[in-house]
Amino acid sequence: MSAKELLYECENVHFVYPDGTPALSNVSFRIWRGDRIAVLGVNGSGKSTLLRLLDGLMEPTGGEIRFMGTTLIERNLQNPSFQRTFRQRVGFVFQDADAQLFNATVWDEVAFAPRQMGLPEEEVRIRVMDTLNLLGIAHLSERAPFRLSGGEKRKVAIACVLSMNPEVLLMDEPIAGLDPRMQSWLVNTLRLLHEAGKTLLIATHNLHLLPEIADRVLILSEEHTLLADTPLQDALQHTPLLIEAGLLHEHLHAHGDTIHSHLHTHEHHH
Template structure:
């Protein structure tokens, strides 16, 4: 019997968007049945376009495409009937769940795909219940998706795709809005689907998510730049950096410590415990393993934001925030962390005066948000960067987009020009001021939107998941900008699912199930006393701290509280040897 054909076959595919933007350029690719392929690449490299071609949403301008046994496109000419047949076996989870949710009830949305397949009512009901349970949304079956958090919406979209039981399932950045636990759960689901015979294509900017794939493909300007197993691709660190990417944390750590190359944190720990020392420790020390990398800032002493016993609930839903009290000091950076649906975005809306607490009060820069006048004053001093701020770009040029806000304040042209120049200089886009914002890379569009808010000269800048959807280069660029703002005395408040970003802040606020569970410096919040609660809340602790504690548990001397890779490397190099190395054990706190 002849082998079954590969469910995905692309041959010399080329796709050009309007304006002669080449999104895919001579891409040839074959994915076997039950293979798990991870697609990486910088923003604008063509990943989402490739995902759309594979799931039958886009037909290329040239080349051939065969999907689940159907030759859907030949020489750039689509066969519409073949596409219609193929799409019954293809599934896609979009990067933004709002592009995928179509109904006003969660269970109806999950049922939408199976209903269009003409399945019996009993089968549809069984699939809906099964997939809602798989993404931990059993209690939200009757909820309105528009009232859910971004992460909860993403889980609704994932459940809807799984309910169709596709032969090929494409995930386009499914974890960009999810917490640590949510991303881990999706990866476990992918593993089970692959074992059950589903072909998976996973687009992501999280390098760690590619480690368990069968194959990794790296795109650059629409072309396949690298391809191979995760170990093969991530061993080419210099090339990855040139492509705007990075190796996973464990791979970078093993390289810096002179250990055998591995993409596994557990592998790094096992190797150190087996050796009981760091290879070439003197060289490591002289190459720069400082014990105290993190700058120590003199924190402000004046509260810029005060939240006093604030509670809030949306109409017809349980409380989104319950009896939350906290202070944010002037000129500091604060990270707000919490599992999906814990109340983070709600807290931001309250701080911005977009919502008013049902009880308690919020004061920002001396303005009480309970009054209309107070809310108006708050909006003058706060800049709010929403999730996906680049979607608010609209003008012909970067300069006009950034100038829109200041002009609406009826400032003089001289003052508008001064603010625009300063904002563009700060975000590094001065040389792109005459370009269309829509020709910028993903990271640059995010910075352009941020510049428009900075041109309003806010005292407090509030950001909701500012690095979501950005590649490693874009995330690094944004972090540098935020560091410069912090140096200028602007109070920064950001919601993040990255414990590494939280560890870089002056203070961390942790929410769980609408309540405040921890607040303080990163070392206080990520202390051993809080670790179990953070893990139970779906957060975990920074990777460096997780590795340090596992090493200590297995016999290494106390390594302190290393919150960054630099601090961990410095602590390990300073200790040099482990007097009581032990083998076995697994990392906890993921």
């Protein structure tokens, strides 16, 4: 068996926004083809920033990110042949579907990227139909994306990315805000993509669904450093680590005249 192909190398990545806000500090890790990684961390820890950097939408202010050996800097991203390869291989699903959708119809929305790639219109038509059918949203093809429900918009946003047939999928909190039926649909879709050999990097807060969507976790601290890069099972068994990352918190509960402490995830109301 051949060694797994190395896709991304992040070396001592720092990012500070132009207004001086620090967002990532000294983050290093690698991603191999077929990896299924969850990016964990509290709000503001830097998850979305990391995904934007991996998608080449911004450049690190320190350190370096390489995709298949090529450094993600403006000069390389503007090189037509690298740009084409990179945009074709890496798909990014934004947290906010509204920020991603801008075409008049769902069909045009999903056709946008394949057309940009310069595929012949017949090939575009086949890709769009296949993708809409895969996601069960063919009936929405003539609808205006901005008039759809939140869950439908999320499906269209995912369809836009899948229509490119990318090898790597970067997804920013794709589960947040979905109802239970949509959640299990998404988990199932992610499993099929993984089985098809895709590389998945998913930012999430959802500890409950982690075993179904990830094999490995990257945990960002509130100080924007990489607290852990570890197999999922190790992270789930290491409660202090999850508390340190702010993903679990201890609560004191009074029951009669005794007090005990419970661990809670942030999705539970208490």
